[in-house]
Amino acid sequence: MREIVSIHVGQCGNQIADRYWRLILREHGLNENGMPKDGSSVSANSNMEVFFHKVRDGKFVPRAVLVDLEPGVINRIETGEMSKLFDEGSIVRKIPGAANNWARGYNVEGERVIDQIMNVIDAAVEKTKSLQGFLLTHSIGGGSGSGLGSLILERLRSAYPKKKIFTFSVAPSPLISDSAVEPYNAVLTLQRIRDNADAAVILDNEALFRIAKSKLHRAPNYMDLNNIVALIMSSVTASLRFPGKLNTDLGEFVTNLVPFPGNHFLTASFAPMRAIASEGQVRSNFPDLARETFAQDNFTAAIDWANGVYLSACALFRGDVKAKEVEENMASIRKSLNFASYVPTGIKIGVAETAPEGFASSGLALVNHTGIAAVFERLVAQFDIMFDNHAYTHWYEGAGVPREKMAEARDTVADLAKSYRDAS
Amino acid sequence: MDISLERQIASASRSVEEARRMSYNDPSRTGDLVEHISVLADLRQKEGDFRKAEGLYREALFRVQDLRKPDHELLAGIYSLLAYLYDRWGKMDLAAQFYEKALKLSEQHGFQDADKAATIKNNLAMIFKSLRKQEKAEQYYQEALDSFRALYGEENAKVASVYNNLGVLYYANLDVDRAQSMHEKALAIRQNLNGSDIDAADLSQTYINLGAVYKAQGDFQRAEECVDRAKKLRASANGYAPVARRSASLLLDRSA
Numbered sequence: 001m002r003e004i005v006s007i008h009v010g011q012c013g014n015q016i017a018d019r020y021w022r023l024i025l026r027e028h029g030l031n032e033n034g035m036p037k038d039g040s041s042v043s044a045n046s047n048m049e050v051f052f053h054k055v056r057d058g059k060f061v062p063r064a065v066l067v068d069l070e071p072g073v074i075n076r077i078e079t080g081e082m083s084k085l086f087d088e089g090s091i092v093r094k095i096p097g098a099a100n101n102w103a104r105g106y107n108v109e110g111e112r113v114i115d116q117i118m119n120v121i122d123a124a125v126e127k128t129k130s131l132q133g134f135l136l137t138h139s140i141g142g143g144s145g146s147g148l149g150s151l152i153l154e155r156l157r158s159a160y161p162k163k164k165i166f167t168f169s170v171a172p173s174p175l176i177s178d179s180a181v182e183p184y185n186a187v188l189t190l191q192r193i194r195d196n197a198d199a200a201v202i203l204d205n206e207a208l209f210r211i212a213k214s215k216l217h218r219a220p221n222y223m224d225l226n227n228i229v230a231l232i233m234s235s236v237t238a239s240l241r242f243p244g245k246l247n248t249d250l251g252e253f254v255t256n257l258v259p260f261p262g263n264h265f266l267t268a269s270f271a272p273m274r275a276i277a278s279e280g281q282v283r284s285n286f287p288d289l290a291r292e293t294f295a296q297d298n299f300t301a302a303i304d305w306a307n308g309v310y311l312s313a314c315a316l317f318r319g320d321v322k323a324k325e326v327e328e329n330m331a332s333i334r335k336s337l338n339f340a341s342y343v344p345t346g347i348k349i350g351v352a353e354t355a356p357e358g359f360a361s362s363g364l365a366l367v368n369h370t371g372i373a374a375v376f377e378r379l380v381a382q383f384d385i386m387f388d389n390h391a392y393t394h395w396y397e398g399a400g401v402p403r404e405k406m407a408e409a410r411d412t413v414a415d416l417a418k419s420y421r422d423a424s
Numbered sequence: 425m426d427i428s429l430e431r432q433i434a435s436a437s438r439s440v441e442e443a444r445r446m447s448y449n450d451p452s453r454t455g456d457l458v459e460h461i462s463v464l465a466d467l468r469q470k471e472g473d474f475r476k477a478e479g480l481y482r483e484a485l486f487r488v489q490d491l492r493k494p495d496h497e498l499l500a501g502i503y504s505l506l507a508y509l510y511d512r513w514g515k516m517d518l519a520a521q522f523y524e525k526a527l528k529l530s531e532q533h534g535f536q537d538a539d540k541a542a543t544i545k546n547n548l549a550m551i552f553k554s555l556r557k558q559e560k561a562e563q564y565y566q567e568a569l570d571s572f573r574a575l576y577g578e579e580n581a582k583v584a585s586v587y588n589n590l591g592v593l594y595y596a597n598l599d600v601d602r603a604q605s606m607h608e609k610a611l612a613i614r615q616n617l618n619g620s621d622i623d624a625a626d627l628s629q630t631y632i633n634l635g636a637v638y639k640a641q642g643d644f645q646r647a648e649e650c651v652d653r654a655k656k657l658r659a660s661a662n663g664y665a666p667v668a669r670r671s672a673s674l675l676l677d678r679s680a
Contacts, residue, residue: 089444112489115482122476123441159475 002240002249003128004050005121006064006135009152010098010105010145012170013138014066014073019223020137020230021062021082024051026357027234028241033084034060046354050241053127063127065090065120067152069109069144070097090120098143102185103399105147114151118159125160132240133164133198133250135233140189141172141182150192157196164250165197168233173206174302174378181392183382184406190376191409194416198254199264201236201366202301202375203229211298215273228300231356232268235364238318238352248316248350256348257312257368263419265372267301269293269365284361286321290329293317293363294337301375308371309340309424314348316364319355326351340370340423373420380414429471436464440480447487454491458484458498462505474513481506500529504544516551523548539582542571546586553593565590581623584613588626591633600640607634628657 008017022032028046029037035058052060064086068074071093077086094113098105125131134156138145149167156165169189172182193200208228212220239248258264271292272284284292292298293315296305317326326349334347355362386392387410393403443457465480485502488495507522523544530541549564569586576583591606607630614627635650 087441087445088448089441091448112486115479115486118479119440119476119483120444122479123437126437 002047002050002130002132003053003063004132004135004237004240004250005124005128006051006062006137007067007121007152007156008064009067009136009138009149010142011068011070011073011139012142013136013145013149014068014077015222016137016168016170016226016229016233017064017066018073018077018080018082019226020233021064021085023227023230023234023356024062025082025085027354028052028060030060032081034062036060046243047241049129050132050237061085061087063124065092065117065124067092067113067117067144067148069094069105069113069148071095090124092117092120098147100143100179100181100185101395101399102143102147102150102181102188103396103401105143105145105149106151106188107147107400109144110148110151113148114155117152118155121156122159131160131163133166134160135237136165136167136197137229137233138167139170140186140193141170141178142185145170146185146189150189153192153196164199164254166236166250167193167197167200168229169193169200169202170229171202171204171301171375172379173204173209176206176209180386181395183379183386184392184396186379187383187413188401188406188409190379190416191412193265194262194412197264198250199257199266201232201266201268202372203232203268204301204375207300207302211273211300214297228270228273231270231362232300232364234356235270235316235318235362236268236366238316238354238364239350242318242352242354244350244352248314248348252348253314253366256314256346257366259311259343259368260419260423262416263311263368263423265375265416265420266366266368267299267303267372268367269295269298269300269363271295271298271363272359273298286325286361287329289317289321289361289363290315290326290333293365294333299365299367301372302378303369304371304374305369306371307424308369308373308420310337311340311343311368311370311423312348313337313365313367314350316350316352316366317361318352318364319359319361321351321361323351370420370424373417376413376417376420380410380417383410429467433464433467433471436460436467440464451492454487455495455498458488458502462502465505465509469509469512474509477509478506478513481509496529496533500526500533503529504540507544508547511547511551516555520548520551520555523551538571538575542568542575542582545571546589549593550589553596558593558597561593562590565593579613579616581614581617581626584610584617584630585626587613588630588633591637595633595637595640600637604634604637604641607637624657624660628654631657 008014025032028048031037048060052062054060062085066074066086074091074093092113094109096109098109136149138149140146153165172186205225208225209220211228212224216224257266271289330347330349387406393406396406397403439460443460447453447457461480461484465477468477468480481502485506488499488502503522503526507519507526510519510522527541527544545564545568549561549568552561552564565586569583572580572583572586587606587610591603591610594603594606611630611634614630631650631654635647638647638650
């Protein structure tokens with residue numbers, strides 16, 4: 001069993017959901033309506049219960065809760081190919097929108113909708129036998145994903161104190177910016193992620209753009225970016241869903257990846273990053289695959305690699321890989337990574353038999369690197385410039401988040417950055 | 425846990441999910457949904473899961489508030505259900521707050537159901553008593569009493585209950601004389617109720633309370649008489665004998 005409930009919040013979270021569930025459906029040999037495809041053997045060979053629950057007519061319904069404060073993206077999912085896939089009872093959408101304001105998502109609009117969301121999540125949890133944890137996808141720069149996402153995290157933690165909570169959090173990019181108040185939203189959300197999540201994979205659109213552009217050899221669009229995120233999310237849970245020699249679950253990831261409480265901010269890499277050609281599978285030999293998996297420019301966040309050390313790393317290989325090859329190649333990769341002096345240079349390794357569709361084999365790396373402090377420091381610096389000049393703060397005060405609370409969040413994130421720097 | 429309760433909860437939550445699906449496509453079905461939700465919330469409360477019950481009632485509350493055409497009666501109903509939940513949960517401040525909201529709404533829109541409003545007033549008074557706001561408690565008891573008397577006349581079980589509650593309040597304030605007169609009124613009504621309305625537990629409670637009053641006045645003989653009667657009543661009522669814990673808290677008022 002070991003079921004996982006996925007929660008997708010806000011525009012970004014639901015766009016990821018769109019790509020992610022397409023991928024998961026294909027991996028499990030299901031069509032867009034959640035029915036097994038004719039002649040597919042995949043479903044027999046995998047643990048469907050992790051992500052789906054089966055209803056009477058043989059349909060598999062995702063254990064997913066979709067939440068948004070504006071109907072746009074969810075409408076597109078509902079009118080698209082997967083219109084019959086999701087349970088309408090587990091879609092929560094409200095009209096007003098959070099207007100890019102964390103405080104509106106957290107207090108004003110969130111207050112009115114959080115109970116419904118928690119009831120829907122409770123109902124999803126009641127359908128599980130032994131729940132392992134939650135995956136939450138959201139962006140931390142916007143309004144709904146950040147503010148409402150924070151509120152959901154807090155309530156989730158208090159309702160399910162012992163379940164693992166994994167977030168996939170899209171952070172504002174250093175250069176591209178969607179809105180002026182992103183640093184406020186991000187800092188306020190990071191505080192909640194630090195306090196309530198077990199692990200957070202930080203993704204940033206600029207890094208994703210860079211990866212997509214250099215590997216796909218064409219101008220990438222948001223679908224490509226979300227596809228990368230979907231591949232990472234699917235790999236994290238692969239060994240729960242498919243048989244393999246080395247199993248890893250969310251709990252094992254957390255134990256291995258988090259050396260100090262609160263320092264649970266990770267970055268991820270997926271390899272091989274290739275455009276899936278229509279004619280066949282992407283094949284790569286294992287040494288190349290392993291090297292690409294741990295290549296610095298393949299990671300999804302703007303990490304300060306030069307001024308930092310690895311605290312921990314996990315790797316999960318899928319598909320056609322041999323245990324002997326894994327052993328040999330990972331030994332040399334281990335040596336090439338700059339680990340903190342007090343950490344034994346172990347890399348937790350998992351292997352699952354089934355690769356994502358279109359790949360013969362694939363690799364996933366999840367690492368905890370102290371260079372992630374750079375992401376927080378940049379956000380705090382941007383926060384300070386606006387905050388010290390009282391710019392835009394009235395929107396937050398007006399929605400019940402006084403300046404003291406904002407300063408408190410800022411200090412939490414600054415401390416977080418410092419604790420990472422100190423750990424180097 | 426009680427197996428039948430578990431089964432009831434499972435079927436109620438299925439109904440809620442189905443209703444959620446229906447109202448997702450057709451907002452006019454929200455009324456059904458709210459009904460299913462409050463059934464489930466009531467079961468959750470029986471199960472002792474106050475957090476889930478609260479979440480359910482609050483979902484219902486916001487859904488009703490979002491309706492295009494406001495349904496004040498339904499809204500007031502949910503307010504009072506929430507208040508009752510907080511009351512049982514021991515969150516007295518919140519309970520009082522929501523009861524008052526329900527009352528205000530029913531006064532603004534002049535609901536027909538005066539019985540409900542009077543019951544709310546009685547419950548509010550009990551909450552203020554436990555918050556040690558004696559004056560407010562007394563005021564609400566009086567209002568509840570007036571409403572019940574206007575509705576049903578003097579000879580009524582609900583009127584007797586409020587007399588009883590007022591008596592307990594006065595007793596707690598060391599106002600023994602007024603407590604005595606209240607309990608005597610309650611006794612007079614409870615003794616003379618029609619067969620089906622007689623509640624042996626209520627009646628014996630009144631004897632116990634009266635006994636306490638007489639004892640406080642130093643009239644031990646009458647106090648003992650009252651307690652004896654109460655004991656006999658309890659023994660005759662289906663062999664029901666008060667357990668020790670209950671005896672120790674006999675002066676608690678029973679909810680109306």
